[in-house]
Amino acid sequence: MEPEQFQDVFQRLEAEVQKVIVGHNDVIRKVLVAFFAGGHVLLEGVPGLGKTLLVKSLSQALGMTFKRIQFTPDLMPSDIVGTEVLADTNGRREFQFKRGPIFAHVVLADEINRATPKTQSAVLEAMEEKQVTVFGESHILESPFMVLATQNPIELEGTYPLPEAQLDRFFFKLLVAPPAPPELREILRRTTGTEVADIVKVLPEDGGKLFKEMMLLVRQVMIAPPIEDYVVRLVHATQTTSQNGGQASVKQYIRFGSSPRGAQSVILGAKGHALVDGRVHVSYEDVGKVIFSALRHRIILNFQAEAENVSSDQIIAEVIKQVARD
Amino acid sequence: MASFANPRERVPPESLIKQVTAVLRHHALWDSLLIIVPPVLALIYGLVFLRRTAWIGDLAFVLTVSSITGLGLLAVFLRVRPRIPSAATAARLADEKSGAKDHFLTLSTIDPVTCQQSFLERLRREAAIFSERIELKRDFPYQPKRWSYGSVVGSLIVATFIYFVAPLAEPMLRAAPVHERIREIAEKMAERPKLKGIAEALKALAAKIEDPKAPDEEKQKLVQEIEKQIAEQQKQEQDKNDRELLDQAANQLGGTEQQQSASGKDQQKDQQNGAGGIQSNLPQDNQGESKQSQGGSGESKGERTAELSQDMQQGKSTQGNPKETGQDKNQPNQSETKNSQPDPGQPGKDQNKQKADKNQGGSKDGAGRNQASEEPPQNVAPGERLYKNGEGKEGLKGARYVTVQLPEDVAAEVKGESMTGKESKGNRVGAKVPVSNVPLPAHVPNAAMEKQQLPIEYRGIIR
Secondary structure, three states: OOHHHHHHHHHHHHHHHHHHOOOOHHHHHHHHHHHHHOOOEEEEOOOOOOHHHHHHHHHHHHOOOEEEEEOOOOOOHHHHHEEEEEEEEOOEEEEEEEEOOOOOOEEEEEOHHHOOHHHHHHHHHHHHHOEEEEOOEEEEOOOOOEEEEEEOOOOOOOOOOOOHHHHOOOOEEEEOOOOOHHHHHHHHHHHOOOOOOOOOOOOOOOHHHHHHHHHHHHHHOEOOHHHHHHHHHHHHHOOOOOOOOOOHHHHOOEEEOOOHHHHHHHHHHHHHHHHHOOOOEOOHHHHHHHHHHHHOOOOEEOHHHHHOOOOHHHHHHHHHHHOOOO | OOOOOOOOOOOOHHHHHHHHHHHHHHHHHHHHHHHHHHHHHHHHHHHHHHHHOOOOOHHHHHHHHHHHHHHHHHHHHHHHHHHOOOHHHHHHHHHHHHOOOOHHHHHHHOOHHHOOHHHHHHHHHHHHHHHOOOOHHHHOOOOOOHHHHHHHHHHHHHHHHHHHHHHHHHHHHOOOOHHHHHHHHHHHHHOOHHHHHHHHHHHHHHHHHHOOOOOHHHHHHHHHHHHHHHHHHHHHOOOHHHHHHHHHHHHHHHHHHHHHHHHHHHHHHHHHHHHOOOOOOOOOOOHHHHOOOOOOOHHHHHHHHHHHHHHHHOOOOOOOOHHHHOOOOHHHHHHHHHHHOOOOOOOOHHHHHHHHHHHHHHHHHHHHHHHOOOOOOOOOOHHHHHOOOOOOOOOOOOOOOOOOOOOHHHHHHHHHHHHOOOOOOOOOHHHHOOOOOOOOOOOOOOOOOOOOOOOHHHHHHHO
16 A cells, blocks of 8 residues: 555545534644554544544444444443343354444444443454453454443533553543534524535445554554664653653652553654654654653543643643654 | 755655754754864964964974864764764754654664555655755754854954953063073163163174174183173163163073073083993092092182182181091082192182192091991091091081172171181180081080990991
């Protein structure tokens, strides 16, 4: 596959999703980048911003199977991964595995923080292993497999915030911001009239093969050693436990810094961005574009940061200032 | 820099990075040269000035200039070395100037083995397009650093200072030869009618000094004569300027005399060495004889010693023992020195001669004792074995002393009184005090006397 072909497919997918979703171009692009990098995305935003619609539109454009799971406190793991049921086949009664909604290419885990940790862990295990085990029998999930989880930053009562280890499994954490007035006007125009957007399937019938080629291409993108080194130093600067970690101004707010998965996400995300930009090599600019999304949920802030209302993004911005490119 | 490729031609991106690296290396070199070379040149200029004024010799000049140049080059090398830009730095600059998105950086740093060749070719093509935007002269001009300006300006100030101050300081620094300085003084003196005679003598002296064939003794004699003339003239002179001139001349001659006498001594020493004289600081039987040829500066000392010896012989010294005086190893030598160069106008010559004779005899014995002080002395009366040098039945003997030259009037007075010392004993303290710092034996009333004297060869063992 040629980079131009990748760029073409990517741009068409973007365009299809943008038929339905107004604004949020950066979110759409990053969701697609994460998808081609083989990662999962956590979308955070207040209700009514089009998170669910975005994921639905994306799956339609991709032409892949899509399932939505609404997470509630009484949701059980078997409700997600499936369970063994007694079935009557040819006069014989035997247990058959009934697949849960996790068996789809694109899974929307809506309000994931509302489910109990037990249920959350079932999903998160599936995300990492790309398989589920029920009654001792392992079942491989669909490929490609992508979980798009959403969570609401407000209404935190009765919620179970995701543990740090679970958060680390998300490739990107994207913040869905409220639309600007022109975007809101456009949303109103599209949704309050009779006009209905028709999303066209971009990938062909055997989309899986093409998808895999696109995933491989992302990994083939070149990255210069100085840029790689820059990413390493950025991630290292967030780590409080290492001796040569970040400076005091950063360390004072961090409880735990980014894991190596953070660096992996930055590099792969930057590679995806480079391809979208029509390049076969990563630039510093690409790193800058993805670093916030890749690291913000991996930097765990301490009490002082919360007391002083310091966000992860502010910490990352400070780290970028401190770490020189050369 | 002019040798670099025309920017309008399509340059392969790799070679463009090399060219940019070379340009940056030249910039680093120029920076270092501009910072280090001006002070080095200013220093060399200062040295040239010092060389011109004969303040330093040719060899010192060459060595110093070579050292400074070497150090300068070393400093340039040490400064340039860490500042030579890497290929990555040059590539980043090329990216900045051409607006590329790290194309050159990736191309210059990536390992071609680890990446797809099609991707690499594509990257090279893209970089080549960007390289067209780069013009080395325009995009990488040399701009001297602030330090360079400071160094150049500072060095120029120093050089200008040397240039203007040098002519003023040159006479002070110039080390003119002695004869020239004497001649200069003589010329000044020649302008004064009173000092014309001395001026003529000084000119004659300058001519002698200038003449390498002229014997040193003759020069020295001439110097002494002129010194006498100057001393006489100084007594008569009332004019302040004339006195100053005379002082200058006296100082100059004093220095010249010292030089002459030093050179004379050296010559004598050389001669002595050539004759195979014994060179040892140990007293030997014939030491006095071997030193007889020495003279010059020891003359006056010998005179004073002779006077003192004479006084002591006359009974002024409380410890004076004419027989034992000669045991001092230094005294006879000085006396002999005096004997070797007799001064006809000097009184007390006969007594001195007598004493020298005695001292010479004593020296023979004393020398043996000094060689091994703890061994039994030979040819010495048994009673003498109980005493070391400086000890005796009556107290100290043969002790060393320092002569004190009293002012003439005081000396005359003391001498006069001492002559009548026997009659007026106890009338004046000064008359009793010998002209030396010999410590008087401590008088302790009712002090227990040492009951048994130990022979000196046993002292060390028993104690």
